[in-house]
Amino acid sequence: MSMGYRYDMRWLAGLLLVLALLPPLLGNNYYLTVLTMCCLNAMIAVGLSLLVGHAGQISLGHAGFYGLAAYTTAALSTTLGVPVGLSMLAGVGASAAVAALVGLPALKLKGHYLAMATLGFGVILSILFNETVEITGGPSGFTGIPRLSLFGVEFSSDLSVYYLIVALLGLVVWLSFNILHSRVGRALRALHTSEKAAQAMGIDIARYKLFVFVVSAAFAGLAGVLYAHYLTFIAPASFGFSFSVQLIVMVVLGGMTSVPGSIVGAFFLTVLPEFLRAFENVEIVLFGGILVLCMMYLPDGLAGGFNRLWRLVWRLIYVRADKYRQNRQDRQDRRDRQESQDRQDVQDRLEMLDRQDNMDGKDGGDNG
């Protein structure tokens, strides 16, 4: 599905440019918060799209990896006083390590065991976040997390945090494109075409799937640690099952196999609820509906649907023009044929008359 490395890199540059230019246009601090959340969700969605679209596996526990990293860095930096950069690294590492632990057995099996294993894992984590009150603060949340600071530089304003997050989103997208264009990406494409053939070529299916799963969990972890230090407050409600589902919807809506698509999906679904605040309860039904309809009628997502629509319109215009030309040609041909036929007929008839005349003449001659 990918268009070539150069095309992807140009797309990434365009994305970064737009994201860099957006904040001054927004003006309002609230919009900046929404935009920052968009970027964080996009970070998770990009990783998830690698997993769903390219490794063909579903994770219903990505909110868990997001939360695990957030709580790890929160507990380390706030409770134990570890420097923020280090605790963030530990958070991402924790998500990746736990993903390897969950994925190792589940991905060795054919089928959708990973979906259920991650679903179970997400539920366990959600229970832990709520129950281990002395570590996580329980249902009321973890407060007083220090703000972002890396290598002695404190990101004191929201705008500076935003630019850091945009840069890291760029890194995540760049890494994803590189993975897709590397040996791993080629192996995954081979898997997609035929698992058996890929296996026969010596591709270690389980290992590549596991690699992608761990990478996607690490991306979710990165988003999680940034989220914790950006908001300085986290609560278990943000890391529940419904967020995992929401992440899947983002990926599916954007088009499962497309990295740019998943970013569009993430932005769309992060902004949409802001407009739907009035009917908060309908939101979940809407997500379900989008998921079903999208999978049934737009399996390659908004981007794919748009492409198809464009091709359809193009073909309609083109085919119409073509058909018109064809019709005219046909009519012309038919007219020509008719004309030559007519001419032939006239000629035939004239010849016949001639012959008859001759015969008459002969007869007459004979008789006469």
Place this chain on the structure above:
Amino acid sequence: MDLPSLLQYLITGLTVGATYGLTALGFTIIFNTTGIINFAQGEFVMLGGMMSVFFMRALGLPEPLAIVLAVAGTTLLGALVERLAIRPVRDCPAINLVIITIGVSILIRGAAMLLWGKDTFALPPFSGSAPVSFFGAALMPQTLWVLAISLLILAGLKTFFSRSIHGKAMLACSYDPKAAALVGIGVDRMVLLSFMISALVGAVGGAILAPITLTSFDVGVMLGLKGFAACILGGLGNPFGAAAGGLILGVLESLGAGFISSAYKDALAFVILLVLLFVRPSGLFGRKDGKRV
């Protein structure tokens, strides 16, 4: 620990486990005919309980009739799900179908929330709530109902799959859909039938459990998850493994809640699930040849 309390945990575990078993059966039936895991299975269980409550409260129907209607309604919904969301895209990759069932489960849950609100409801026990003493443990009449009805369903399914022509046709589909189609079995119809049976079994489980554990629009997630854990425990694809897996899971959970901590009761099922995927992915009663890649 003394015998009565151990017995008490066992009874509670078996009761809840029976529902897990029924949910697991639903997963197994659809998995066998289509090869997909139906994430909406838990919602069928939820609907069995919630619709019973709705028919009793809103329409004032007597309980048995309300339950029969709820089960019938859920079965119909199962058929609708297959017809509207699965059949039109039957030839898509399995991952698409699984995502569709995830979407369907969210839709059903959301619709239930909009219709009936976020409250928790109780269904009255089928025959009073005076406990019977059983070797020192209190045995609720509803427990007997749950166990009896579950056994009845199990026996019914056993007869259906081994005696009736439709049951045998469904088994044939699970072995090899192409071969089944070649000998003249309507595979499409069997898939429809499997969704209906799964919905029916799930709804019965939901209705008989509702008097014991209460019900609300979101019980389906947990029940579905535990049902799936029970499936893996018994060996995915093996109906009787699924039922047994449900009972074992229920008992383990109840003992865990009693002797370790009730706060982590729900986590236990998934710890078991993960451990099992590690050490014995073919389940306790599954064939050894769990398909590895």
